[in-house]
Amino acid sequence: MHQDDSVDVVIVTALEKERDAVLRYLNSPQRVETKNRVVYKSYLKHENSESGYQVGVLCLGGMGNVLASSAVTQAINDWNPAVIILTGIAGGVQGSERVLGDLIVAEQIVGYELGKLTDVGTESRFEALRSTHLLIKKARNFPDQKWAYDQRIISRPDGTSRPIPKVHFGVVVFGEKVIADTITIPELQHAWTQLIGVEMESFGTALAVYQSDSVPAMIMVKGICDWADLNKSYEWQEYAADVAAAYVVNFLRSNPIRCRESNRVQPRVAPNFSGKTKIMLCRRLSKDWKDLADYFDIPEYKRARFSQGYECQEIWEWLQDRNQLHRLRKALKFIDREDLIELLGD
Structure with a gap:
């Protein structure tokens, strides 16, 4: 998991x-x-x-x-x-x-x-x-x-x-x-x-x-x-x-019991990316969606359900559901797609 x-x-x-x-x-x-x-x-x-x-x-x-x-x-x-x-x-x-x-x-x-x-x-x-x-x-x-x-x-x-x-x-x-x-x-x-x-x-x-x-x-x-x-x-x-x-x-x-991760802190506020940002990034990411999926450790059974041609959109929604869109900048830099970071704004 x-x-x-x-x-x-x-x-x-x-x-x-x-x-x-x-x-x-x-x-x-x-x-x-x-x-x-x-x-x-x-x-x-x-x-x-x-x-x-x-x-x-x-x-x-x-x-x-x-x-x-x-x-x-x-x-x-x-x-x-x-x-x-x-x-x-x-x-x-x-x-x-x-x-x-x-x-x-x-x-x-x-x-x-x-x-x-x-x-x-x-x-x-x-x-x-x-x-x-x-x-x-x-x-x-x-x-x-x-x-x-x-x-x-x-x-x-x-x-x-x-x-x-x-x-x-x-x-x-x-x-x-x-x-x-x-x-x-x-x-x-x-x-x-x-x-x-x-x-x-x-x-x-x-x-x-x-x-x-x-x-x-x-x-x-x-x-x-x-x-x-x-x-x-x-x-x-x-x-x-x-x-x-x-x-x-x-x-x-009242914190009645210790959680599995005792140092868990409040997650970041989800960035408010526009639909236009999502469209532009996904169009330009192309086949590099596989590297992005690897970076986020998306399971194979999840990838198998991705709609062909819309893999980037599926990854975006996967991250959005988990309040993880704020990690996109580091991910794009790691997979050598720094050219896309500017689309995400400051």
């Missing part, structure tokens, strides 16, 4: 409404198409520091652990992130201190659907994985004033002004079906007394992390949008997703 493709943190959402909530809190996220999937990238500066994270936002486009496992495995292979965070909305388990719009953080992720069918009924065979202990510890000590008073958080749909959403830590169960009955949650609580929520992507995400060679840190933070019962509705989804996004992005600003 080329260094320019690396990402420190991948934020995973199942639905577009969850992804859009995250994007609201990031600084100028760039849309990037990669391997038939659209992702967004942004640089997130740490508070009181010149360092920060390169963040990738990955939307699965649907629910389910199989989809989550496949997509997160690909993201780990492509980007080698230090952290995976699953966020969005989830069904909560009612408790005396929990209300709609609160957050749940999964310390333990438990699958409840596997089992053995017998003459006397179904014998449950639970599967369990854990979030990364260090991230859980940092999340437990993350103060409310660092995120809960963010002025960008949207209004509660019930019109109330509860001071701040609460963050609850415990067991989250996963399955492949949306729960909307009065039986399932009470039955699960008998086996898992610390149960706080239910959702459909956490185990697939955690399993992809567990099975990877690099084993990035992983945590799940979601907003409670319903109680997984007969009263399910869409009313609280937007707010729950927004609160979760506010928490996650502000949590990352």
Whole structure:
């Protein structure tokens, strides 16, 4: 994997409404198409520091652990992130201190659907994985004033002004079906007394992390949008997703974990080259596009997809997607095409 493709943190959402909530809190996220999937990238500066994270936002486009496992495995292979965070909305388990719009953080992720069918009924065979202990510890000590008073958080749909959403830590169960009955949650609580929520992507995400060679840190933070019962509705989804996004992005600003490149600094502002500059440079570069591709270590499989006669344009867009156009001057000088540098201006 080329260094320019690396990402420190991948934020995973199942639905577009969850992804859009995250994007609201990031600084100028760039849309990037990669391997038939659209992702967004942004640089997130740490508070009181010149360092920060390169963040990738990955939307699965649907629910389910199989989809989550496949997509997160690909993201780990492509980007080698230090952290995976699953966020969005989830069904909560009612408790005396929990209300709609609160957050749940999964310390333990438990699958409840596997089992053995017998003459006397179904014998449950639970599967369990854990979030990364260090991230859980940092999340437990993350103060409310660092995120809960963010002025960008949207209004509660019930019109109330509860001071701040609460963050609850415990067991989250996963399955492949949306729960909307009065039986399932009470039955699960008998086996898992610390149960706080239910959702459909956490185990697939955690399993992809567990099975990877690099084993990035992983945590799940979601907003409670319903109680997984007969009263399910869409009313609280937007707010729950927004609160979760506010928490996650502000949590990352606190620099909770060292990234793969501990000295990563904010990338340069992308130069604003005109379309005319692009046309003139590409016309004159001609067959030297191969040297330029070699300089930037563009993989062979990427080059094979270049449209014949438009290779320079493809390289330009490849660099633009990665905020690397500022490197063109040095590249042109290195391949002995200094005559083209003047086209880029000062």
